[in-house]
Amino acid sequence: MEIHHLRSFTTVADTGNLSRASDQLHLTQSAISKHIKTLEEELHTKLFERTPAGMSLTSRGRKLLPLAVETIAAASRMISAANGLNQEIVGPLRLGTIIDPGSIRLGALLNTIVARYPRIDIQLEHGISGGILKRVVNRELDAGFYLGHVQHPLLAATALTHEHYVVAAPAAWENLVRDANWAALLDLPWVRTAQESSQTEVIRQIELAHGRSRRAIVEADQESSMIEIVRSGVALCLMREQLAASAVAAGGITIWRGERIPCPLSVVSLRSRADDAVLTALRECLRDVWEDTGEPISNPQSA
Incomplete structure (x- = not known):
């Protein structure tokens, strides 16, 4: 069983299409098809169903895909370790x-x-x-x-850790937000973040869960700007907990204690x-x- 046959298998599984796999692997479609056919013969197992829409994994193919990925990764680690010893x-x-x-x-x-x-x-x-x-x-x-x-x-994805988001509010709003629930918080003025930011996705899920949208009145794309907006008393926002703790220590900001969002x-x-x-x-x-x-x-x- 050859590694480049497994690469063809995993790439077609990822793309679902011989043409896109050909572009990624810089091989002809016929070469990739031959790799998959050889692999199927070696395993005595059909890996794909050929359909007009592309290549679809069979149930056995889905079960074998993680093992193929692990085999490629193991081979890669061996190569990397050997090269690392020689700094190559x-x-x-x-x-x-x-x-x-x-x-x-x-x-x-x-x-x-x-x-x-x-x-x-x-x-x-x-x-x-x-x-x-x-x-x-x-x-x-x-x-x-x-x-x-x-x-x-x-x-x-190589997972590293979990950050936590908290709601940061102007210190003057402490009594207003202390016992508030999400519905009440969403009705207050908010900082709007860029569409591609992690805060935007987190708050979107909160809005869906509570059936209402926040009242965003100003947009910022940098955490330092968000801190100053909150500190100035304009609006509240989601902020990484570590950053929020430093902001609280500097003064002018309070943290809603209702929820830490991983x-x-x-x-x-x-x-x-x-x-x-x-x-x-x-x-x-x-x-x-x-x-x-x-x-x-x-x-x-x-x-």
């Missing part, structure tokens, strides 16, 4: 970053990568969670940090690039940097 992993790493560098342990991660893989050329690009995710899907970035639940079928922090990359040596090196360094958080590091193919 070479190439660019276009990494999308979000929020503040301290919260994503960016400095520690960069130090680990540079020390272990000095020939990886790291290129950082800062953005908003949803924008980073789209750029990874579009291959404009190799990987990126993301706040929120990863549900895109083409993406794998939001996973992860690094995302394309499933079809599970065997990429640079990305495997990145995941290994992430494990070292985040292993003391007490949070389990997910399988790189989980979503």
Whole structure:
């Protein structure tokens, strides 16, 4: 059983289409079809149903897909480990970053990568969670940090930890919000965040759960601006708990004690690039940097 046959299997499973798999693997469609046919013969199992709409996994194919992913990942880790010993992993790493560098342990991660893989050329690009995710899907970035639940079928997520969001309000509103429920909070003035931000998705789910929309009166796309808007007494907003605690200590802000909303922090990359040596090196360094958080590091193919 050859690894490139398994790559063809997993890529077609991800894309559902021979043409898109051909573009990703830089192979002809006939070559990919031959790989899958050979693999089916070796396994004595039909992996796909061919339909006018594309390639659809059979029930047996769905059961075997995770094992194929694990096999490719294991082979990739072996290659990465061997290359790492010789410091031969070479190439660019276009990494999308979000929020503040301290919260994503960016400095520690960069130090680990540079020390272990000095020939990886790291290129950082800062953005908003949803924008980073789209750029990874579009291959404009190799990987990126993301706040929120990863549900895109083409993406794998390496889980790091959970951030928590809280409602931050002007200190003068403390009596107003102390015993308020979500319905009452949503009727107050809010800071509106960018459509691609993690706060927007979190508040959207809250609005759906309570059947009402918040009263957004001003928009901000940077956490520092949000802090000043709240501190000035204009509106309340969702804020990362760690950031909110610092803002409270500085004065002018209070935190609603009603609910802490968990939001996973992860690094995302394309499933079809599970065997990429640079990305495997990145995941290994992430494990070292985040292993003391007490949070389990997910399988790189989980979503």
